[in-house]
Every structure is written in structure tokens, then in C-alpha cells.
Amino acid sequence: MCVNTPGSFMCICHTGYIRIDDYSCTERDECTTGLHSCDENAICFNTVGGHSCSCKPGYVGNGTVCRALCDGLCQNGGSCVNPDTCICQQGFTGKRCETDIDECTDGFVECDSRAICVNLPGWYHCECRDGYHDNGMFSANGESCEDIDECATERHSCANDTVCFNVDGGYDCRCPHGKNCTGDCNHDNKHKHNGQIWVLDNDRCSVCSCQSGLVMCRGWCVT
Structure with a gap:
């Protein structure tokens, strides 16, 4: 684009083009130079004077923003991070986070001798055995259980x-x-x-x- 200046003129490149010399411009490939707005999970397509973005297979979005597609498969609060790949919240496992981890049987928990481990969905707690009651301190491993004076x-x-x-x-x-x-x-x-x-x-x-x-x-x- 020619721009008049006092006593002369200058050539300015249109958007999407870069200067070759004082009088010429060539197309800028934003995809190869990294000067694009595509999401990391999108494919960049160079166009005349610009570029376009398209989400990769397994992702959905407008290309600028793409998110993994799991078709609602992640259960129990799991997050879809890659196509058909879920990151589970604490206490759950499995491809779809469908399985509760039994901390009591898997050896993850050691309750006090005065308490017994009780598994819960996504968690557990140490419950006082018969003949004991919690003293109000509510220790996670059952140390707060004390003898009941029947x-x-x-x-x-x-x-x-x-x-x-x-x-x-x-x-x-x-x-x-x-x-x-x-x-x-x-x-x-x-x-x-x-x-x-x-x-x-x-x-x-x-x-x-x-x-x-x-x-x-x-x-x-x-x-």
C-alpha cells in the first residue's frame, strides 16, 4: 500500500505480509514462524494474508481454544485432559474414574488399635471400635478414641x-x-x-x- 510522504512516498505491507525491500512485500507464514493464535491442540493452516486454526481429532473448539473430548465419560468429578483420558480425583481410579479406591483393604490406611477403618466413596475414616468413643479431638487415624467406662x-x-x-x-x-x-x-x-x-x-x-x-x-x- 502506497503512502504519500512530504516530497516522496513509502510502501507499507498489508496485514499478513512482511517486507522484502522498500517496494515489495511477501506473504507471512504465521504457522511456521509461530506467530499464530492456534491452540496447542489445533492445526494451523496458512492462508493468503493470514491463517486459520482447526482442532485436532479428539478435541473440540474453535481452533483458538480446543478442549479434549471424552463424551462425558469421566465420572466422580474426573477431568478430561486428553481424548478418552480422564484424570481422577483423589479416592477414585479407572479409565473413567468409575472405581472407588478402598483405602482400607489396599493398605493405605493404618488406624489406631482402638479404631477400625471404614471405606467411603472417594475417602475413608477411622471409626472407634465398640467399647470406645471419640474424645472430641477427631483424630483422622483414630487416636482420639478412648475407652468407655460402662x-x-x-x-x-x-x-x-x-x-x-x-x-x-x-x-x-x-x-x-x-x-x-x-x-x-x-x-x-x-x-x-x-x-x-x-x-x-x-x-x-x-x-x-x-x-x-x-x-x-x-x-x-x-x-
């Missing part, structure tokens, strides 16, 4: 003629020295004789028995 809280089944002794994770019913105890039990405010067996009213799949002052229950239904 004797002090009256959460025991010792009969009136036996004495409750708290032990770690439970309790024991003992007969006071010099006394002949029956070994009977108290359960749900009902007196049970030593050796007596009964079925729970609210759970027909659980059978309980009174054994020397202690109530023992177990499930017997087959599913």
Missing part, C-alpha cells in the same frame, strides 16, 4: 449381685469376694437367669444369652 455410665448388663469392673474396650461382671453370685443378668431392664437364651424383640436375627453375669449376643440369620 460401669460409670451404667452401660452394662451386670446383675445386682455382681460388681461391674471396667476393662479396656469393655467391662467384666465379677462376684464380690466371699459371696455366692447367681450369675444372672439384667438386659433391657429385664432379669435374665444365668444360662438363659432369648431372641431380641426388635431384631429377630439376634440371639442373646446370659453367661455368668455377661450378656452375649450374636446374629444367626442367613442372607
Whole structure:
């Protein structure tokens, strides 16, 4: 393009062209020089006076911006990073992030001896075992679990003629020295004789028995 100047003129290249000399311009190949606006996952096509961009197979977009295409295959919050390739969030695995990682069985977690590992979707937690409760500190590995004093809280089944002794994770019913105890039990405010067996009213799949002052229950239904 000719531009008049005082006492002379000058030639200015149109957009998309570069100067050869004072009077000539040639087409600029933006694709080979890297002076283009195409996404890294797009193909650059040089055109007269400019260029065009087209997303590579497996990607969608306008060429300037291209994103991987997974057809909604990534599950559980996974991100599509390459065609048919998902990056999974913590706690999931698989090509489509469809599989929950069981941290409890895979050996990733070591809970305190007073707690048991419970798997959750995408995560886990250490839950206090029977006979223990959390002290309010909520430690991730269960170190905050402490013994429940069943004797002090009256959460025991010792009969009136036996004495409750708290032990770690439970309790024991003992007969006071010099006394002949029956070994009977108290359960749900009902007196049970030593050796007596009964079925729970609210759970027909659980059978309980009174054994020397202690109530023992177990499930017997087959599913």
C-alpha cells in the first residue's frame, strides 16, 4: 500500500505480509514462524494474508481454544485432559474414574488399635471400635478414641449381685469376694437367669444369652 510522504512516498505491507525491500512485500507464514493464535491442540493452516486454526481429532473448539473430548465419560468429578483420558480425583481410579479406591483393604490406611477403618466413596475414616468413643479431638487415624467406662455410665448388663469392673474396650461382671453370685443378668431392664437364651424383640436375627453375669449376643440369620 502506497503512502504519500512530504516530497516522496513509502510502501507499507498489508496485514499478513512482511517486507522484502522498500517496494515489495511477501506473504507471512504465521504457522511456521509461530506467530499464530492456534491452540496447542489445533492445526494451523496458512492462508493468503493470514491463517486459520482447526482442532485436532479428539478435541473440540474453535481452533483458538480446543478442549479434549471424552463424551462425558469421566465420572466422580474426573477431568478430561486428553481424548478418552480422564484424570481422577483423589479416592477414585479407572479409565473413567468409575472405581472407588478402598483405602482400607489396599493398605493405605493404618488406624489406631482402638479404631477400625471404614471405606467411603472417594475417602475413608477411622471409626472407634465398640467399647470406645471419640474424645472430641477427631483424630483422622483414630487416636482420639478412648475407652468407655460402662460401669460409670451404667452401660452394662451386670446383675445386682455382681460388681461391674471396667476393662479396656469393655467391662467384666465379677462376684464380690466371699459371696455366692447367681450369675444372672439384667438386659433391657429385664432379669435374665444365668444360662438363659432369648431372641431380641426388635431384631429377630439376634440371639442373646446370659453367661455368668455377661450378656452375649450374636446374629444367626442367613442372607
